[in-house]
Amino acid sequence: MPPSLAPGVTRREAWAWAMYDFANSGYTTVVITAVFNAYFVAVVAEGAAWGTLAWTSAIALSYVLIILSAPLLGAYADAYACKKRLLLLSTLGCVLFTAGLALAGPGTLAIAVVFVVLSNLCFGSGENLIAAFLPEIAREEAIGRVSGWGWGFGYLGGLLSLGASLAYVSWAQAQGHTAAQFVPVCMLLTAALFALSSLPTFLFLRERSRPQLQAGARHSARVAFARFAQTVREARRYRDLLRFLACTLCYQAGIAAVVTLAAIYADQAMGFTTRDTLKLILLVNITASLGALLFGYVQDRLGHLATLTLTLFGWLLMIGLAWAAEGPPLFWLAANIAGLCMGASQSAGRAIVGLLAPPTRRAEFYGLWGQAVKLSSILGPMTYGLTSWLTAGDHRLAMLITGSYFVLGLLILASVDLKRGRRAALADW
Template identity: 70%
Template sequence: MPIEDQPQYLAPGVSRREVWSWAMFDFANSGYTTVVVTAIFNAYFVAVVARNEEWGTFAWTASLAVSYALIILTAPVLGAYADAYAVKKRLLLLSTIGCVLFTALLYFVGPGDLWLAVVLIVLSNFFFTCGGNLISAFLPELARGRALGKVSGWGWSFGYIGGLLSLGLSLAYVTWAQGQGKPAEQFVPVTMLITASLFALSSIPTFLFLKERAVPQPHVSGRTVIREAFGRLGETIAHVRDYRDLARFLSCIVFYQAGIQTVITLAAIYAQQAMGFDTGDTMFLVLVVNVTASAGAFAFGSIQDRIGHIPTIALTLGGWIVMVLLAWMAEDRPLFWLAANLAGLCLGASQSAGRALIGYFSPDTRRAEFFGLWGLAVNLSSILGPVTYGLVSWISGGDHRLAMLITGIYFIIGLAILMGINVARGREAALRGGTISGAAEARL
């Protein structure tokens, strides 16, 4: 991270240490995605917990779908509540405790413990996703508008380093355990403790140094917290015509993130079921891909601020389409490795770019709420894409290549929707948002 030029990109009053503490949360929580969702526990769930039954992949995707459905029901209201009472940081702490706790409890999941695994995955992923939405809502408070892409890229790039550390520690343990002749049901649970511990320790700087700059919004006496939160959300939906480019981008996110979430959720399963990788091979693959993803997030953060939000996202979606075709065609490991690293490059870039554009389209007084809507779109995609893959693989009798090819359709749809977004108009709507929000509050 180029420390020496940070101040010109940061909002007034924001220190380098505070930006680092914000990025440390991406560093901390990335281990959950990397180890639990992408590299280790997902394959363990299918092979050991579900005993390699044909419905195993669908059961995994359905479990995640339940957690994302809960997020869809709660994220916008949670965001509205966080804005109204200026409690993003407090809610972030609660979500962190929840994710760490339920990830650690995955240690007790063994062969055939299907329902225990399902419950713990639903809960841990719910709290993980809540935290991701909340930490993202701090971004517009830390960076100047012209540098949202750069600062978002720093955070996402740093996050992949955290994922690397968690996966690297887990890989070291797994390699040792396999050398001792231990089966997966003995060494995979320990990686859950490693991941939970690293998440807890690495997030400490965030809660020590990150500031809650939001101020409580005016409240109406006699209204409950839930009623007021729904009232604020209702006002946002009522004024959605004033944020038409935001609404279009959210629909774009639903589709292209459906493809991304499929790759994140099922990468290890595809590697083992379609390409014949074992646990160690898969972990090493994901470790290398995380390096590529970190480089992509860092590099494209600067590129985005230079060439624009839409061209950057369009470039990454083109890369995703090529990646799907390469993975579908791959019969040997070199071509699959190429596809996997292209996915990593596009993953870091597209995730960072999407978060920055949402921040660019968000009014100052509704940041957490609009990032809650972003979370809603991402989580809807997290149901749509992986469940489609799971159903196709189940119905086709385990044809993972066909399921991967169909995933590419979501990137094509997302690219088509993206072309209709006007960034300047969307930014103007965000700048008018303060006036709109003030009028709305007066009516509440």
């Protein structure tokens, strides 16, 4: 048995779990970060001044739906031991709705918004569910590195989808095609790669949790509400988890703003073309993969909280460089620092929640983590979007204000006691 994996977990199963990160990263890379967001503003919204705000509002709506549903979906998955079945449903939804984005073109705002909202809702639900498998497949002392394997492998999946899109865009532009012609094809490529790459997850990943209700009990949504209500009543027992979720809310707001609006910032503030932006995101995915893999091991040696603190200071450095950049060289440096920190901070956050979650409520507590992440994904991009709108398109100021979220995250992180939180998680198990 590999020393990093829990008893009974094989390398093939760990690979199958990591393959889901590989599969779903194409969606965030191509749709949210590199291609469709800029396409939405420039083509679907036809370059209108409200385009960036419309994009961030659509993303915010999808996150509101995730915030409302994530803990309940997790509580249901815990009660009936059905994480894998719910993961399959969310995956099918994301694949189909991503393919639906191919229907979006100039002036088709309603179509674009509907499919963005639905695809991102399904993506976020699946992201929470796959994370809940992490404590089942990794040993406690190796949860950081195993989380890093998933994130590192995931960015390679983003590279595959982005590379395929870049290759097609280069060919299409050489043929004289417009964005309205080649971006829809990129959406179909992304959906197809997500579907194919996720197959190992559903073939080899095991559902190890056990139903927590009496045999023969009927499935009911009321069970999920009851379990979540119990968690709310007992919230004081998990004060370190609550503090970490508040920390997550802050630093992930900064990350979300950078990830969601990177292509728009590159286009509006740096004058990048679509092809330039794709190349930039391609390189950033490489550095993010390296950051997730490297810092996964650092977490297990240096400590999860110390590692996360280090990466948040890295994010502040990145914000300063992006704000100061007057041309591509400094901006490229800032973007690659963001890549290193992105892989490290996201891997660390997922591992910390795994340590603070009670074993019988992992899906529910990862749902709470997902709730915090998605709320942050409203706050960060909306702060950026509103700042840009109110300042008549001052993207540099919007980027600078984004840095305040990392400062708040650092202040809250200093109050989290991981050992105390772990004791609370195991107290009633």
